[in-house]
Amino acid sequence: MPDIDLIVREIAEEMRARPDRGDVATYIPELARVDPAGFALAVVDVDGHVAVGGDADVAFSIQSISKVFTLTLALGKAGNRLWERVGREPSGSPFNSIVQLENERGIPRNPFINAGAIAVTDVILSGHQPKEALGEILRFMRFLADDPTISMDDAVAASEQRTGFRNRALANYMKAFGVLENPVDYTLGVYFHHCAIAMSCRQLALAGRFLAHGGRNPATGHSVVSPERARRINAIMMTCGHYDGSGEFAYRVGLPGKSGVGGGILAIAPRKASIAVWSPGLDASGNSHLGRIALERLTQRLGWSVFG
Ligand SMILES: NC(=O)CC[C@H](N)C(=O)O
Structure with missing residues (x-):
C-alpha cells in the first residue's frame, strides 16, 4: 500500500x-x-x-469550483430539461468568451464556462428570492462537507459585483435570447455570491x-x-x-x-x-x-x- x-x-x-x-x-x-x-x-x-x-x-x-455544486442542484431541480438551456460540449474557448455565445444564439456551450454557470444559477433561482437561492447553495455545501462553518466572503462578492462587466454582458446577452428567466441583476447577484464561497x-x-x-x-x-x-x-x-x-x-x-x-x-x-x-x-x-x-x-x- x-x-x-x-x-x-x-x-x-x-x-x-x-x-x-x-x-x-x-x-x-x-x-x-x-x-x-x-x-x-x-x-x-x-x-x-x-x-x-x-x-x-x-x-x-x-x-468556479462552486459550479460543480450548482450544476448538481440544478440537475436535481430541472432534471434533463436543464440541457435545453445549456450544452455539454467542451468549449475550447476562454471561460468568459462572448463570441461563442453569439454564434450559438445565447445557449452556452457547457455549464462550467461563465455563461453556462450563470444559466444554471438562473435555474436554481427560479421560484425563489435571491437570498433563498443563496441559502440553499450554502446549506448544500455545509451538508456535503458536514461543516456548518462554511460561509461566503462578502468582500469578494462585492468586488466582483462592482467589476463583473463581462459577466454582465454575457447575462444580458442570454436574457436577450430568452435563456434567463429571472432579472439579470438577481441571477448575477446569486452567481457572484456562490463564486465567493x-x-x-x-x-x-x-x-x-x-x-x-x-x-x-x-x-x-x-x-x-x-x-x-x-x-x-x-x-x-x-x-x-x-x-x-x-x-x-x-x-x-x-x-x-x-x-x-x-x-x-x-x-x-x-x-x-x-x-x-x-x-x-x-x-x-x-x-x-x-x-x-x-x-x-x-x-x-x-x-x-x-x-x-
Ligand atoms: N474561472 C472562474 O473561476 C471564474 C469565476 C469568476 N467568478 C468569474 O465569473 O469570472
Missing part, C-alpha cells in the same frame, strides 16, 4: 519551494490581494482518511466525496445523486472543467477536475478519493499552475489516472 500521507506531504513541500507560481487573478480586485505563496493539498480516501499537506485548513475563494482544501475534498463514490457520501450514507448522475457530472468535469485547458488537464492528470480562478481545483478519482488542491497563481487559461502540477505528481505516483 502506498503511503498517501507521505506522498501528499512530499508533494506539498516540493510545491512550496517552486519559484514558478503563475499569476494571481487580478480582474477581481479582491483576489489580486491573495499571497501567491500559499499551497495546500487534501486527499480523502474511501475510508474517510484525510491526508493533508500545506495550508489545508486555510479558506480560499472557490470561485470560501472553503479550505479539507472542506472541499470532503464536499466532493459523493462524486468519487457513485453519488453517495460514504461517511454519512446520504445519497446525494444517483450513480448515473455522479458519473455524468464527472464526465463534464473531465471534458469542460478546465475550459480551454481541459485537454491538457486530462492528458497530464487523467481525472475529472474543476478549477476556479481563486487557484483551487477539485479532482475526483472514482472509487478512490476526492482531492482538493490550492495554489493561487494561474496559468494562461486561468487554471492553477502549481495545482495542476501537484495533481499530475499525485496521480502518477498513485497510478490513479482513469485512463489506466
Whole structure:
C-alpha cells in the first residue's frame, strides 16, 4: 500500500519551494490581494482518511469550483430539461468568451464556462428570492462537507459585483435570447455570491466525496445523486472543467477536475478519493499552475489516472 500521507506531504513541500507560481487573478480586485505563496493539498480516501499537506485548513475563494455544486442542484431541480438551456460540449474557448455565445444564439456551450454557470444559477433561482437561492447553495455545501462553518466572503462578492462587466454582458446577452428567466441583476447577484464561497482544501475534498463514490457520501450514507448522475457530472468535469485547458488537464492528470480562478481545483478519482488542491497563481487559461502540477505528481505516483 502506498503511503498517501507521505506522498501528499512530499508533494506539498516540493510545491512550496517552486519559484514558478503563475499569476494571481487580478480582474477581481479582491483576489489580486491573495499571497501567491500559499499551497495546500487534501486527499480523502474511501475510508474517510484525510491526508493533508500545506495550508489545508486555510479558506480560499472557490470561485468556479462552486459550479460543480450548482450544476448538481440544478440537475436535481430541472432534471434533463436543464440541457435545453445549456450544452455539454467542451468549449475550447476562454471561460468568459462572448463570441461563442453569439454564434450559438445565447445557449452556452457547457455549464462550467461563465455563461453556462450563470444559466444554471438562473435555474436554481427560479421560484425563489435571491437570498433563498443563496441559502440553499450554502446549506448544500455545509451538508456535503458536514461543516456548518462554511460561509461566503462578502468582500469578494462585492468586488466582483462592482467589476463583473463581462459577466454582465454575457447575462444580458442570454436574457436577450430568452435563456434567463429571472432579472439579470438577481441571477448575477446569486452567481457572484456562490463564486465567493470560501472553503479550505479539507472542506472541499470532503464536499466532493459523493462524486468519487457513485453519488453517495460514504461517511454519512446520504445519497446525494444517483450513480448515473455522479458519473455524468464527472464526465463534464473531465471534458469542460478546465475550459480551454481541459485537454491538457486530462492528458497530464487523467481525472475529472474543476478549477476556479481563486487557484483551487477539485479532482475526483472514482472509487478512490476526492482531492482538493490550492495554489493561487494561474496559468494562461486561468487554471492553477502549481495545482495542476501537484495533481499530475499525485496521480502518477498513485497510478490513479482513469485512463489506466
Ligand atoms: N474561472 C472562474 O473561476 C471564474 C469565476 C469568476 N467568478 C468569474 O465569473 O469570472
